[in-house]
Amino acid sequence: MLRWLRRLTLAVALVVVLAAGGGYVWLGTGASPHEGAVRVSGPTATVEVIRDEVGVPHIFAETLEDGFFALGWVHAEDRLTQMEGMRRVVAGRLSEVAGTWTLGIDRRMRTLGLYRLAEAEAAAAPEDVRRALEAYAAGVNAQLRLREGAPPPELVALGVTPEPWRPADSVAWGYLMAHNLGTNRREELLRARMAEHVTAEQMAALWSDHPGEVPVTLPEGSELTRGFDWGAIQAGDPVPPGAPAGASNVWAVAGDRSDTGAPILANDPHLGFAIPGTWYLARIVTPEVELTGATAPGVPFFVLGHNRHIAWGMSTANADVEDHFVERIDPEDPERYLTPDGSAPFVTRRETIDVRGAEPEEIVIRATRRGPVIGEAPAAALRLPAGGRAEDAAPDDRVLAFAASYLAPGGRNATAMYRLNLAEDWDAFVAALADFNAAPQNLFYADVAGNIGFMTPGRIPIRRSGDGRVPTAGWTGATDWIGFVPFDQLPRALNPSEGVLYNANNKLVPDSFPWFLGDGCDEPYRAMRIRELLSRHRPHSLDIAASMQLDIVSPMARDLLPLMLAALPDGYALPEAAAGLATWSGDMARHRPEPLVFQAWLRDFNRTLYERVLPPELAASLGHRPVFVRRVLAENGAWCVAAESADSQAPDCAQQLADSLDAAVAWLKDRYGDPQGWSWGEAHNARFRHLLLGRVPLLNRWAERSVPVDGGYYTLNRAANFLSSEDDPFTAVHGAGFRAVYDLGDLSRSRFIVAPGQSGNPLSPHYDDLIETWRDGGRLHLGRDRSDLLGARTAHLTLVPEPAADGG
Secondary structure, three states: OHHHHHHHHHHHHHHHHHHHOOHHHHHHHOOOOOOEEEEEOOOOOOEEEEEOOOOOEEEEOOOHHHHHHHHHHHHHHHHHHHHHHHHHHHHOOOHHHHOHHHHHHHHHHHHHOHHHHHHHHHHHOOHHHHHHHHHHHHHHHHHHHHOOOOOOHHHHHHOOOOOOOOHHHHHHHHHHHHHHHOOHHHHHHHHHHHOOOOOHHHHHHHOOOOOOOOOOOHHHHHHHOOOOOHHHHHOOOOOOOOOOOOEEEEEEEOHHHEOOOOOEEEEEEEEEOEOOOOOEEEEEEOOOOEEEEEEOOOOOOOOEEEOOOEEEEEEEOOOOOEEEEEEEEOOOOOOEEEEOOEEEEOEEEEEEEOOOOOOOEEEEEEEOOOOEEEEEEOHHHOOOOOOOOOOOOOOOOEEEEEEEHHHOOOOOHHHHHHHHHHOOOHHHHHHHHOOOOOOOEEEEEEEOOOOEEEEOOOOOEEEOOOOOOOOEEHHHOOOOEEEEOOHHHOOEEEOOOOOEEEEOOOOOOOOOOOOOOOOOOOOOHHHHHHHHHHHHOOOEOHHHHHHHHOOOEOHHHHHHHHHHHHOOOOOOOOOHHHHHHHOOOOEOOOOOOHHHHHHHHHHHHHHHHHHOOOOHHHHOOOOOOHHHHHHHHHOOHHHHOOOOOOOOOOOOHHHHHHHHHHHHHHHHHHHHOOHHHOOHHHHOEEEEEOOOHHHOOOHHHHHOEEEEOOOEOOOOOEEEEOOOOOOOOOOEEEEEOEEEEEEOOOHHHOEEEEOOOOOOOOOOOOOOOOHHHHHOOOOEOOOOOHHHHHHHOOEEEEEEEOOOOOOO
């Protein structure tokens, strides 16, 4: 890995040197969009692409398929490296260009078979969906053939010439997002690992923010999973344990509660900050259809946005659609495993991973009736507790199989998104979502007729028993999936009497709901803040919605800090550097020092609590957990006493809080100097990491961007930090890279912003030109007429169909 990184560093350094010299002009030619008239094969009529001042393409076409062709062209022009990287990740082909350090990702993706599913879905797509995918692919490939100037610098450095784009490449994005947004697998494995160290009661306290009780069988679960190589199992996961994961804010307000008399829909999905960003703004205008909003480079369909009739937004449902099953290998035949009905053969296939700078690697992929095998544990690794029963402990060799609803064959997610783009009313919206098979999302809806609603589509498994919180014994069949929640019984609402709907990844349904959807909901703080602000501001307006998306009050800090201060020992005086906490209101403004002191205090106190019972590598996976800390302070001070200590004078929570605050202040002084100069923004920068060059020393500084930001983990203006990080505990790594507010009274007044910019080329002026606009609450209006765009354009392209061949 180090050898390959050195090679990559040298390769990219050569490109930078080239750019600094005479080659700069050549590399720079690839950073500017094509202008003028270009003859292409594919469109049925001339297509016009007008780019506005920040590089957003406005596509004017006679048909939607021609619009998708042009969208493929501009995606390839602006985000080619990102598109190439996405399809290589899904297909497990990164190592062909990146060498051995991506083998873990490639092994995982080959094992999951996501690209195989994408190929099958593309091949089975309905005729109209297939034509749309093919038109987009034709546009990408036309741009690859006719590209003017240099390829993106990263591709030059790697010596990569992209292969022609295929419809399956576009479909693959949906499977990658489904896997990335599936968070239960990480929680499930974390619980399994922790069960070796904590009691069931301690586990319940750590997950006390979740509804229901943690199963009392967790200690047996720890023996069931003992011996697995957790590092290898998690090596290929795109998101490390404990890192901030998918989240979003979304709300819809009915017309009788808005100042326009029409519904308002607001949405800001939260994903990892990266450069280039996840989202790409675009607009397609045809005589029949107009689409405006956020697209994903590599995909023709608008993921978030509006047409002429409806607007839609999303939040992650955090439904439990992933399970792990420990399977016993048949002791008579290692090519088979045990099921409730006897022995069954593994489904096996072999694949070869080409590796740059090394020999190809052949892997054997095995799958059970539930899904692929992702880990193994020999019987020799098993240790029984005193009094344990051998038959319960599965003494034979074991494997860990992974089940996920998005791995089931027959996916139709591309069809769902295509139909969603064309929906004109609630019934068409619901009908489109019947084909949605990815990780469940809450899709919020508003239309020009005055309706608001939401629905949570996706395959959610029904378990014979259990709740999917920990890996279970597969050979018994007791926790088998026996179907999926029927589509017509998934959560939905239309025109509630309150005139408002909202979600911030909070609990979706009451306990009386007939189906178990999962226990992975976020703490309720952001949802509480949305409810508070919606109740306070009547009527609602576009300005209020936009200001709510920038709200930086932390309900978590307001809830937890008073308890922490009150629990300090009698007579303890706050250090001068922390004195502001006594009057702080929870405002996470970047110019204030209090957010920095509070976060440092919480970090040290959490670490102390966790590491009393857990090894450091597991403690680092737990993060903020404010509800757990609240419970410790209010009910269970035993967490503040070392488990091995019988000394009645052992530190209690009051003293531990004081010690943690003193330690936090000392740490901050060592890191940031004089407290007079402390500010949240000094430590809390939104870091937009380059997914390739971010791993290369020196070049990461050239390619990456950061900016001091307000907000935090639990503010509506989410800028989440990885609190357990040793090096950068306060850096914002996760938040709203896209914000939109939709005015259903006049959709042209809708407001949008993305970060960091439209282009993925570091030499383009639109690589990072939206970062401060995004940070400071600026918005873009995309519903502009053609004459206005022509007057303000930065580039104007006309795609002219090549004349038909003379058949005579």
